[in-house]
Amino acid sequence: MEKVLYINGEWSGTELKKIEVLNPANGELVGTVASAGKEETRAAIEAAHEAFGPWSRLTAYDRSSYLDRLYDLMMEQKDEIAEIMTKEMGKPLKESLGEVQYAASFIRWYSEEGKRVYGRSIPASHENKRMQVIKQPVGVVAAITPWNFPAAMITRKLGPALAAGCTFIVKPPKETPLTAIKLVELCEEAGFPKGVVNLLTGPSSVIAEEIMDSDKVKKVTFTGSTEVGKMLIEQSAKTVKNVSMELGGHAPSIVLDDADLDKAVRGIIASKFRNAGQTCICINRVYVHENKYEEFTKLLVEETRKLKVGNGMDEGTDIGPIINRDGYEKIKQHVDNAVEKGADCVLGGKGKDEGNACFYEPTILKDVNHDMLIMNEETFGPVLPVQKISTDEEGIELANKSPFGLAAYVYTESLSRGTRLIEGLDYGIIGWNDGVPSAAQAPFGGFKESGIGREGGTEGMEAYLETKYVSIVI
Template sequence: MPTRTPVEGQLYIGGKWRGQELDKIKVYNPATGELVGEVPKAGAKETAEAIEAAHQAFESWSSLTAHERSAYLEQYYQQIMVHKEELARLITLEMGKPQPEAQGEVVYAADFIKWFAEEGKRIYGRTIPSHLPHKRMQVWKQPVGVVAAITPWNFPAAMLTRKLGPALAAGCTMVIKPSGETPLTAVKLMELAEKSDIPAGVLNLVTGPSSVIAQEIMTNPKVRKVTFTGSTEVGKKLIEQSAGQVKKLSLELGGHAPIIVLDDADLDQAVDGVIASKFRNTGQTCVCANRIYVQAGIYDTFVERLAEKTKQLKVGNGFETGVQIGPLINREAYEKVEKHVQDAVAKGAQVVAGGFGFTREKAYFYQPTVLRDVHHGMLVMKEETFGPVAPVQKVDTEEEAVQLANDTPYGLAAYLFTQNVARGIKVAEKLDYGIVGWNDGVPSAVQAPFGGMKESGMGREGGYEGIEAFLETKYVAIGL
């Protein structure tokens, strides 16, 4: 299969493709180091023009009926599904995700469009019983306005549509800034939006330096809301920058997900759940299992089974048949994984699977790794690894497991495995996380809210809550 994509990225502003005259950002395949495309290097000027285009389109788009907006989104969903193979290929080219996972991401991404095409028809206000006979009291729901979305590299399609679907369904218009590591998927999604006849200015795309584009977004008063997925460090900066205009924010930030495996768990189910959570996308997801706590009575057996299955995972180029673990996104990611493993071994951890990586020119792979005998003094138990490393710590009681699980400033996702319903309910209630997978390593779904507690963000995406984030609540008192 050829490695170079035919897509040549451009800015999409006000329904026109622009940016050919600008300097370019090169996009490389992380599995081979080969150049796969280029996109324009937009700056403050182009970003301001995209915001203005969205602002100009807002009145007409928000004035459409929910059914009319739904029809556009249904067309968009169909276009994505027709082109799902091409989108999946782009994801693997620029991000490295194995093709089966990339194809699954495209379907997941399309499902957000379809879900919110319907959910937009169910934006309800209400009538409040008045305390006076000559007064009527109503609550209306109206779109926020122009929304800016800043999306990450690890799910270049799904993280975009998870924001785009509810925003457009609610009546908002958008400016999208994708990751510089993976902009080609976003460009293709804009092409498909154009094919779906979504009106000019409703969707706009700018590619370029994050700091420059974000500065214009955060200081431009025409942007009423910013939705961001990325690191907690950047999220905190956006909170600070939003203060001047009290700009609305939705933030899906870092995670440090624990998995608790209690002694009455179904071991096969638990091992499969850990592998599904930990090694999906090469461990490069914000809800990946990062710390695994297993009760002492089943610890040795669990570690043995986990190591055995982990050793069977195939590493390589995402286009190769049977590959389940693709490359890490870049050198910095590889060095962090290597540092975590080396630190753990130096402090007494034992490698029972993997424990090494290999590199090619601009391509970085790490063998899926299982560490036993870890403790909280190790970096791997303190920091989000964002790579294919599964550290397993022995615990005596469920109370100890919960205490260790909650001992972090993050609170995005947590997992537990137990066959005892009463026990599972008690543990799930005590976990300070926005998402809990109980006997489920992959809990994310378009119809369910996704988001975290503590320093893992604010707001929710997906489900009914996902569209609420793009609405204002207006109370109207009517005197008769």
């Protein structure tokens, strides 16, 4: 299928150069999209700028009704959205269906949360003064989204932005633009006014440059690598843009000797091998107390061995393809480096390069240490390294030994020990006996080089609002 750009309520760009979208499971052509340039980007910015005034003046209830319609459409067409996602991204169809529901939950949450944007009155210092704080939408928002969650990473930004009264431009990645296009088609079907939602596909460098240079774009929200995020932060200084950044991670998990090992293994597998390990908050390294180290590793291998690798459209698939060859080569490098430096590969350790598609077996590495690449760099693949620790304090120290601070996980049945762990870990999201902590109603974001700001929850709404203080003499 051929799709084009969506600017000011119109589909356009049929005359532009096309970008092919390939299925990472078999290399087959899934569709083509238009390649936008500077002119198209400027047109989208202008459309969003013109639409901002009327959209921001609607009542929160009016904006909520549009989001409610979008939510209903996503639920009605969830099977179609999921199939598009699996074909262009590769994740198993059951995971894609789960993502569509997760993505829609942000639309539903912010449909309601938009009605709860409150200001306040401040006690005045003089009897003839009145002091007020009001909240207003920040303005035109540009979202640059990643390929690993093609729907949820859009709606997590789209929902609060539109509910707050902002207008929206989305730039999806070249790997997974078709899911984004389908969501924008549903926005059109839901009846959003022209210019409120706009879509640009094409080269990131060209589109991002126009967005960052424009003084009409008031906020940029980005999910992606720390390297690109830092570059965008630098560029934002030219117009002092408001930015939200959800960047890289290297999530640790600490398993103490009082942990319920069945619970720990289930949670760690759910976190690590979802999306073939290609998630920002998946567990990347496990620190296990020496008293449970052998027992835990044995159980982990037994359960991980049950996972099936294959095409995401095939029934029973648990782990789909790696998104591209660069990702595949990085996984191989991390495993080879760990084995060369003494790690014991107790499960997996092999990939399958089919020329037009790459797969990697679920892999467990035992007896790793921090001299190995895999303990210092985000692998983004189905590989789990396990290291022995002697004390709770050692676990905290090793877990914090990273420039990233997005997510961490702890497994213990002790309230006292668990509390010390979660308070000592320098991470923005912590799962305590929980391998899947994300939810629309909860804040999502990291410490250190893992980002700026939060998405989800009430914090996610605040990210799209400006605070205005008014002092009145009567």
